[in-house]
Amino acid sequence: MFTGIITAIGTIRETTARGDLRAVIACPYDPATIAIGASIACSGVCLTVVERGGTAGNAWFMVDISGETLARTVPDRWVAGAAVNLEPALRLGEELGGHIVTGHVDAVGIVAASTPDGDSTRLTLTAPQTMAPYIAPKGSITVDGVSLTVNAVEDQPDGSVQFGLNIIPHTAAVTTLGQLQPGNAVNLEIDVLARYLQRMQSLRA
Incomplete structure:
Protein backbone atom coordinates (compact mmCIF):
# COMPACT_ATOMS: atom_id res chain seq x y z
CA MET A 1 0.00 0.00 0.00
CA PHE A 2 1.23 3.49 -0.89
CA THR A 3 0.14 7.12 -0.48
CA GLY A 4 1.19 8.73 -3.76
CA ILE A 5 3.80 10.93 -2.03
CA ILE A 6 7.02 10.54 -4.03
CA THR A 7 10.25 10.32 -2.03
CA ALA A 8 12.79 10.21 -4.88
CA ILE A 9 13.28 10.07 -8.62
CA GLY A 10 15.12 6.99 -9.82
CA THR A 11 16.73 6.20 -13.16
CA ILE A 12 16.54 2.85 -14.94
CA ARG A 13 20.21 1.91 -15.29
CA GLU A 14 19.78 -1.22 -17.37
CA THR A 15 17.23 -3.83 -18.41
CA THR A 16 17.58 -7.49 -19.31
CA ALA A 17 14.99 -9.73 -20.92
CA ARG A 18 15.02 -13.09 -19.13
CA GLY A 19 11.48 -14.39 -19.22
CA ASP A 20 10.18 -11.31 -17.42
CA LEU A 21 11.98 -8.01 -17.93
CA ARG A 22 14.57 -7.41 -15.21
CA ALA A 23 15.44 -3.78 -14.48
CA VAL A 24 18.11 -2.18 -12.33
CA ILE A 25 17.00 1.19 -10.94
CA ALA A 26 19.48 3.69 -9.51
CA CYS A 27 18.19 5.79 -6.61
CA PRO A 28 19.38 8.11 -3.79
CA TYR A 29 18.20 5.78 -1.00
CA ASP A 30 20.37 4.01 1.55
CA PRO A 31 20.54 0.35 0.44
CA ALA A 32 20.44 -0.68 4.10
CA THR A 33 16.83 0.56 4.20
CA ILE A 34 15.80 -1.46 1.11
CA ALA A 35 14.75 -5.00 2.02
CA ILE A 36 14.77 -7.89 -0.41
CA GLY A 37 11.12 -8.67 -1.08
CA ALA A 38 10.00 -5.14 -0.23
CA SER A 39 7.55 -3.30 -2.47
CA ILE A 40 8.50 -0.03 -4.17
CA ALA A 41 6.11 1.87 -6.42
CA CYS A 42 7.91 2.87 -9.62
CA SER A 43 5.91 5.54 -11.46
CA GLY A 44 2.78 4.09 -9.93
CA VAL A 45 3.61 0.41 -10.43
CA CYS A 46 4.09 -1.80 -7.37
CA LEU A 47 7.26 -3.85 -7.94
CA THR A 48 9.17 -6.25 -5.69
CA VAL A 49 12.85 -5.79 -4.88
CA VAL A 50 14.83 -8.92 -5.77
CA GLU A 51 18.36 -7.52 -5.29
CA ARG A 52 19.88 -4.29 -4.03
CA GLY A 53 23.27 -2.68 -3.51
CA GLY A 54 25.37 0.47 -3.73
CA THR A 55 26.02 3.04 -1.03
CA ALA A 56 23.91 5.55 0.88
CA GLY A 57 22.81 8.22 -1.58
CA ASN A 58 23.98 6.13 -4.53
CA ALA A 59 22.00 2.92 -4.27
CA TRP A 60 20.33 0.60 -6.74
CA PHE A 61 17.68 -2.07 -6.61
CA MET A 62 16.55 -4.74 -9.05
CA VAL A 63 12.97 -5.66 -9.98
CA ASP A 64 11.25 -8.11 -12.31
CA ILE A 65 8.55 -6.65 -14.59
CA SER A 66 6.02 -9.16 -15.91
CA GLY A 67 4.46 -9.19 -19.36
CA GLU A 68 1.13 -8.21 -17.78
CA THR A 69 2.72 -5.10 -16.27
CA LEU A 70 4.38 -4.19 -19.56
CA ALA A 71 1.04 -4.52 -21.36
CA ARG A 72 -0.88 -2.32 -18.90
CA THR A 73 1.60 0.52 -18.34
CA VAL A 74 3.11 3.28 -20.47
CA PRO A 75 4.74 1.81 -23.59
CA ASP A 76 8.54 2.13 -23.60
CA ARG A 77 8.60 3.30 -19.95
CA TRP A 78 10.89 0.47 -18.96
CA VAL A 79 14.03 1.42 -20.89
CA ALA A 80 17.54 2.38 -19.80
CA GLY A 81 17.79 6.07 -18.98
CA ALA A 82 14.09 6.54 -18.16
CA ALA A 83 13.26 8.44 -14.96
CA VAL A 84 10.73 6.92 -12.55
CA ASN A 85 8.95 8.28 -9.48
CA LEU A 86 9.75 6.18 -6.42
CA GLU A 87 7.79 5.53 -3.24
CA PRO A 88 8.50 2.74 -0.72
CA ALA A 89 5.49 0.95 0.73
CA LEU A 90 3.65 2.66 3.58
CA ARG A 91 4.75 1.53 7.04
CA LEU A 92 2.36 1.21 9.96
CA GLY A 93 2.21 4.51 11.84
CA GLU A 94 3.46 6.69 8.98
CA GLU A 95 1.51 9.72 7.82
CA LEU A 96 -1.03 9.12 5.06
CA GLY A 97 -0.20 12.33 3.24
CA GLY A 98 -1.84 11.63 -0.12
CA HIS A 99 -4.54 8.99 -0.54
CA ILE A 100 -4.66 5.20 -0.52
CA VAL A 101 -2.76 3.92 -3.58
CA THR A 102 -2.42 0.24 -4.46
CA GLY A 103 0.27 0.44 -7.15
CA HIS A 104 -1.98 -1.28 -9.71
CA VAL A 105 -2.28 0.73 -12.93
CA ASP A 106 -5.82 0.95 -14.34
Missing part, protein backbone atom coordinates in the same frame (compact mmCIF):
# COMPACT_ATOMS: atom_id res chain seq x y z
CA ALA A 107 -5.11 2.66 -17.66
CA VAL A 108 -2.68 4.77 -19.64
CA GLY A 109 -3.57 8.45 -20.09
CA ILE A 110 -2.25 11.03 -22.55
CA VAL A 111 -1.27 14.61 -21.80
CA ALA A 112 -3.60 16.76 -23.95
CA ALA A 113 -2.32 20.17 -22.80
CA SER A 114 0.17 21.79 -20.44
CA THR A 115 -0.24 25.49 -19.67
CA PRO A 116 1.18 27.89 -17.04
CA ASP A 117 -1.22 28.80 -14.23
CA GLY A 118 0.46 31.34 -11.96
CA ASP A 119 3.58 29.63 -10.63
CA SER A 120 1.98 26.23 -11.22
CA THR A 121 1.23 24.20 -14.33
CA ARG A 122 -2.24 23.17 -15.43
CA LEU A 123 -2.23 19.71 -17.02
CA THR A 124 -5.14 18.36 -19.05
CA LEU A 125 -5.11 14.58 -19.42
CA THR A 126 -7.21 12.32 -21.61
CA ALA A 127 -8.23 8.95 -20.19
CA PRO A 128 -10.07 6.08 -21.91
CA GLN A 129 -13.81 5.49 -21.57
CA THR A 130 -13.29 2.79 -18.95
CA MET A 131 -11.94 5.43 -16.57
CA ALA A 132 -14.76 7.96 -17.03
CA PRO A 133 -17.06 6.71 -14.20
CA TYR A 134 -14.24 6.91 -11.65
CA ILE A 135 -12.95 10.46 -12.23
CA ALA A 136 -14.76 13.29 -10.45
CA PRO A 137 -14.01 16.93 -9.58
CA LYS A 138 -12.14 17.17 -6.26
CA GLY A 139 -11.61 13.42 -6.31
CA SER A 140 -8.19 11.77 -6.07
CA ILE A 141 -6.22 10.15 -8.88
CA THR A 142 -2.69 8.80 -9.16
CA VAL A 143 -0.61 9.94 -12.14
CA ASP A 144 2.74 8.14 -12.57
CA GLY A 145 2.57 7.34 -8.87
CA VAL A 146 1.77 10.90 -7.72
CA SER A 147 -1.37 11.54 -5.66
CA LEU A 148 -3.27 14.47 -7.20
CA THR A 149 -6.65 16.17 -6.91
CA VAL A 150 -8.86 16.44 -9.99
CA ASN A 151 -9.90 20.04 -10.68
CA ALA A 152 -12.36 19.62 -13.56
CA VAL A 153 -13.80 16.82 -15.67
CA GLU A 154 -15.20 16.96 -19.21
CA ASP A 155 -16.66 13.91 -20.94
CA GLN A 156 -15.79 13.67 -24.62
CA PRO A 157 -18.06 12.71 -27.56
CA ASP A 158 -16.07 9.51 -28.19
CA GLY A 159 -16.62 8.32 -24.60
CA SER A 160 -13.20 9.26 -23.32
CA VAL A 161 -12.78 11.78 -20.53
CA GLN A 162 -10.52 14.79 -20.08
CA PHE A 163 -9.62 16.08 -16.64
CA GLY A 164 -7.53 18.93 -15.29
CA LEU A 165 -4.82 18.87 -12.65
CA ASN A 166 -2.78 21.59 -10.99
CA ILE A 167 0.93 20.82 -10.57
CA ILE A 168 2.51 23.11 -7.98
CA PRO A 169 6.22 24.01 -8.31
CA HIS A 170 7.27 21.62 -5.52
CA THR A 171 5.56 18.65 -7.18
CA ALA A 172 7.05 19.59 -10.56
CA ALA A 173 10.53 19.73 -9.00
CA VAL A 174 10.50 16.47 -7.00
CA THR A 175 8.67 14.24 -9.49
CA THR A 176 8.78 13.57 -13.23
CA LEU A 177 5.50 15.48 -13.75
CA GLY A 178 7.39 18.73 -14.30
CA GLN A 179 8.79 17.31 -17.53
CA LEU A 180 5.48 16.25 -19.08
CA GLN A 181 4.57 17.63 -22.49
CA PRO A 182 1.47 17.20 -24.70
CA GLY A 183 1.46 13.73 -26.22
CA ASN A 184 3.32 12.10 -23.33
CA ALA A 185 1.74 8.98 -21.80
CA VAL A 186 1.24 8.44 -18.06
CA ASN A 187 0.18 5.61 -15.77
CA LEU A 188 -3.21 6.20 -14.11
CA GLU A 189 -4.72 4.60 -11.02
CA ILE A 190 -8.20 5.51 -9.88
CA ASP A 191 -9.11 6.11 -6.25
CA VAL A 192 -9.81 2.73 -4.65
CA LEU A 193 -12.89 4.17 -2.95
CA ALA A 194 -14.30 5.20 -6.33
CA ARG A 195 -13.76 1.64 -7.54
CA TYR A 196 -15.88 0.17 -4.75
CA LEU A 197 -18.58 2.81 -5.04
CA GLN A 198 -18.93 2.14 -8.78
CA ARG A 199 -19.20 -1.60 -8.12
CA MET A 200 -21.90 -1.04 -5.49
CA GLN A 201 -23.82 1.22 -7.85
CA SER A 202 -23.66 -1.32 -10.68
CA LEU A 203 -25.14 -4.02 -8.42
CA ARG A 204 -28.08 -1.76 -7.56
CA ALA A 205 -28.91 -1.16 -11.22
Whole structure:
Protein backbone atom coordinates (compact mmCIF):
# COMPACT_ATOMS: atom_id res chain seq x y z
CA MET A 1 0.00 0.00 0.00
CA PHE A 2 1.23 3.49 -0.89
CA THR A 3 0.14 7.12 -0.48
CA GLY A 4 1.19 8.73 -3.76
CA ILE A 5 3.80 10.93 -2.03
CA ILE A 6 7.02 10.54 -4.03
CA THR A 7 10.25 10.32 -2.03
CA ALA A 8 12.79 10.21 -4.88
CA ILE A 9 13.28 10.07 -8.62
CA GLY A 10 15.12 6.99 -9.82
CA THR A 11 16.73 6.20 -13.16
CA ILE A 12 16.54 2.85 -14.94
CA ARG A 13 20.21 1.91 -15.29
CA GLU A 14 19.78 -1.22 -17.37
CA THR A 15 17.23 -3.83 -18.41
CA THR A 16 17.58 -7.49 -19.31
CA ALA A 17 14.99 -9.73 -20.92
CA ARG A 18 15.02 -13.09 -19.13
CA GLY A 19 11.48 -14.39 -19.22
CA ASP A 20 10.18 -11.31 -17.42
CA LEU A 21 11.98 -8.01 -17.93
CA ARG A 22 14.57 -7.41 -15.21
CA ALA A 23 15.44 -3.78 -14.48
CA VAL A 24 18.11 -2.18 -12.33
CA ILE A 25 17.00 1.19 -10.94
CA ALA A 26 19.48 3.69 -9.51
CA CYS A 27 18.19 5.79 -6.61
CA PRO A 28 19.38 8.11 -3.79
CA TYR A 29 18.20 5.78 -1.00
CA ASP A 30 20.37 4.01 1.55
CA PRO A 31 20.54 0.35 0.44
CA ALA A 32 20.44 -0.68 4.10
CA THR A 33 16.83 0.56 4.20
CA ILE A 34 15.80 -1.46 1.11
CA ALA A 35 14.75 -5.00 2.02
CA ILE A 36 14.77 -7.89 -0.41
CA GLY A 37 11.12 -8.67 -1.08
CA ALA A 38 10.00 -5.14 -0.23
CA SER A 39 7.55 -3.30 -2.47
CA ILE A 40 8.50 -0.03 -4.17
CA ALA A 41 6.11 1.87 -6.42
CA CYS A 42 7.91 2.87 -9.62
CA SER A 43 5.91 5.54 -11.46
CA GLY A 44 2.78 4.09 -9.93
CA VAL A 45 3.61 0.41 -10.43
CA CYS A 46 4.09 -1.80 -7.37
CA LEU A 47 7.26 -3.85 -7.94
CA THR A 48 9.17 -6.25 -5.69
CA VAL A 49 12.85 -5.79 -4.88
CA VAL A 50 14.83 -8.92 -5.77
CA GLU A 51 18.36 -7.52 -5.29
CA ARG A 52 19.88 -4.29 -4.03
CA GLY A 53 23.27 -2.68 -3.51
CA GLY A 54 25.37 0.47 -3.73
CA THR A 55 26.02 3.04 -1.03
CA ALA A 56 23.91 5.55 0.88
CA GLY A 57 22.81 8.22 -1.58
CA ASN A 58 23.98 6.13 -4.53
CA ALA A 59 22.00 2.92 -4.27
CA TRP A 60 20.33 0.60 -6.74
CA PHE A 61 17.68 -2.07 -6.61
CA MET A 62 16.55 -4.74 -9.05
CA VAL A 63 12.97 -5.66 -9.98
CA ASP A 64 11.25 -8.11 -12.31
CA ILE A 65 8.55 -6.65 -14.59
CA SER A 66 6.02 -9.16 -15.91
CA GLY A 67 4.46 -9.19 -19.36
CA GLU A 68 1.13 -8.21 -17.78
CA THR A 69 2.72 -5.10 -16.27
CA LEU A 70 4.38 -4.19 -19.56
CA ALA A 71 1.04 -4.52 -21.36
CA ARG A 72 -0.88 -2.32 -18.90
CA THR A 73 1.60 0.52 -18.34
CA VAL A 74 3.11 3.28 -20.47
CA PRO A 75 4.74 1.81 -23.59
CA ASP A 76 8.54 2.13 -23.60
CA ARG A 77 8.60 3.30 -19.95
CA TRP A 78 10.89 0.47 -18.96
CA VAL A 79 14.03 1.42 -20.89
CA ALA A 80 17.54 2.38 -19.80
CA GLY A 81 17.79 6.07 -18.98
CA ALA A 82 14.09 6.54 -18.16
CA ALA A 83 13.26 8.44 -14.96
CA VAL A 84 10.73 6.92 -12.55
CA ASN A 85 8.95 8.28 -9.48
CA LEU A 86 9.75 6.18 -6.42
CA GLU A 87 7.79 5.53 -3.24
CA PRO A 88 8.50 2.74 -0.72
CA ALA A 89 5.49 0.95 0.73
CA LEU A 90 3.65 2.66 3.58
CA ARG A 91 4.75 1.53 7.04
CA LEU A 92 2.36 1.21 9.96
CA GLY A 93 2.21 4.51 11.84
CA GLU A 94 3.46 6.69 8.98
CA GLU A 95 1.51 9.72 7.82
CA LEU A 96 -1.03 9.12 5.06
CA GLY A 97 -0.20 12.33 3.24
CA GLY A 98 -1.84 11.63 -0.12
CA HIS A 99 -4.54 8.99 -0.54
CA ILE A 100 -4.66 5.20 -0.52
CA VAL A 101 -2.76 3.92 -3.58
CA THR A 102 -2.42 0.24 -4.46
CA GLY A 103 0.27 0.44 -7.15
CA HIS A 104 -1.98 -1.28 -9.71
CA VAL A 105 -2.28 0.73 -12.93
CA ASP A 106 -5.82 0.95 -14.34
CA ALA A 107 -5.11 2.66 -17.66
CA VAL A 108 -2.68 4.77 -19.64
CA GLY A 109 -3.57 8.45 -20.09
CA ILE A 110 -2.25 11.03 -22.55
CA VAL A 111 -1.27 14.61 -21.80
CA ALA A 112 -3.60 16.76 -23.95
CA ALA A 113 -2.32 20.17 -22.80
CA SER A 114 0.17 21.79 -20.44
CA THR A 115 -0.24 25.49 -19.67
CA PRO A 116 1.18 27.89 -17.04
CA ASP A 117 -1.22 28.80 -14.23
CA GLY A 118 0.46 31.34 -11.96
CA ASP A 119 3.58 29.63 -10.63
CA SER A 120 1.98 26.23 -11.22
CA THR A 121 1.23 24.20 -14.33
CA ARG A 122 -2.24 23.17 -15.43
CA LEU A 123 -2.23 19.71 -17.02
CA THR A 124 -5.14 18.36 -19.05
CA LEU A 125 -5.11 14.58 -19.42
CA THR A 126 -7.21 12.32 -21.61
CA ALA A 127 -8.23 8.95 -20.19
CA PRO A 128 -10.07 6.08 -21.91
CA GLN A 129 -13.81 5.49 -21.57
CA THR A 130 -13.29 2.79 -18.95
CA MET A 131 -11.94 5.43 -16.57
CA ALA A 132 -14.76 7.96 -17.03
CA PRO A 133 -17.06 6.71 -14.20
CA TYR A 134 -14.24 6.91 -11.65
CA ILE A 135 -12.95 10.46 -12.23
CA ALA A 136 -14.76 13.29 -10.45
CA PRO A 137 -14.01 16.93 -9.58
CA LYS A 138 -12.14 17.17 -6.26
CA GLY A 139 -11.61 13.42 -6.31
CA SER A 140 -8.19 11.77 -6.07
CA ILE A 141 -6.22 10.15 -8.88
CA THR A 142 -2.69 8.80 -9.16
CA VAL A 143 -0.61 9.94 -12.14
CA ASP A 144 2.74 8.14 -12.57
CA GLY A 145 2.57 7.34 -8.87
CA VAL A 146 1.77 10.90 -7.72
CA SER A 147 -1.37 11.54 -5.66
CA LEU A 148 -3.27 14.47 -7.20
CA THR A 149 -6.65 16.17 -6.91
CA VAL A 150 -8.86 16.44 -9.99
CA ASN A 151 -9.90 20.04 -10.68
CA ALA A 152 -12.36 19.62 -13.56
CA VAL A 153 -13.80 16.82 -15.67
CA GLU A 154 -15.20 16.96 -19.21
CA ASP A 155 -16.66 13.91 -20.94
CA GLN A 156 -15.79 13.67 -24.62
CA PRO A 157 -18.06 12.71 -27.56
CA ASP A 158 -16.07 9.51 -28.19
CA GLY A 159 -16.62 8.32 -24.60
CA SER A 160 -13.20 9.26 -23.32
CA VAL A 161 -12.78 11.78 -20.53
CA GLN A 162 -10.52 14.79 -20.08
CA PHE A 163 -9.62 16.08 -16.64
CA GLY A 164 -7.53 18.93 -15.29
CA LEU A 165 -4.82 18.87 -12.65
CA ASN A 166 -2.78 21.59 -10.99
CA ILE A 167 0.93 20.82 -10.57
CA ILE A 168 2.51 23.11 -7.98
CA PRO A 169 6.22 24.01 -8.31
CA HIS A 170 7.27 21.62 -5.52
CA THR A 171 5.56 18.65 -7.18
CA ALA A 172 7.05 19.59 -10.56
CA ALA A 173 10.53 19.73 -9.00
CA VAL A 174 10.50 16.47 -7.00
CA THR A 175 8.67 14.24 -9.49
CA THR A 176 8.78 13.57 -13.23
CA LEU A 177 5.50 15.48 -13.75
CA GLY A 178 7.39 18.73 -14.30
CA GLN A 179 8.79 17.31 -17.53
CA LEU A 180 5.48 16.25 -19.08
CA GLN A 181 4.57 17.63 -22.49
CA PRO A 182 1.47 17.20 -24.70
CA GLY A 183 1.46 13.73 -26.22
CA ASN A 184 3.32 12.10 -23.33
CA ALA A 185 1.74 8.98 -21.80
CA VAL A 186 1.24 8.44 -18.06
CA ASN A 187 0.18 5.61 -15.77
CA LEU A 188 -3.21 6.20 -14.11
CA GLU A 189 -4.72 4.60 -11.02
CA ILE A 190 -8.20 5.51 -9.88
CA ASP A 191 -9.11 6.11 -6.25
CA VAL A 192 -9.81 2.73 -4.65
CA LEU A 193 -12.89 4.17 -2.95
CA ALA A 194 -14.30 5.20 -6.33
CA ARG A 195 -13.76 1.64 -7.54
CA TYR A 196 -15.88 0.17 -4.75
CA LEU A 197 -18.58 2.81 -5.04
CA GLN A 198 -18.93 2.14 -8.78
CA ARG A 199 -19.20 -1.60 -8.12
CA MET A 200 -21.90 -1.04 -5.49
CA GLN A 201 -23.82 1.22 -7.85
CA SER A 202 -23.66 -1.32 -10.68
CA LEU A 203 -25.14 -4.02 -8.42
CA ARG A 204 -28.08 -1.76 -7.56
CA ALA A 205 -28.91 -1.16 -11.22
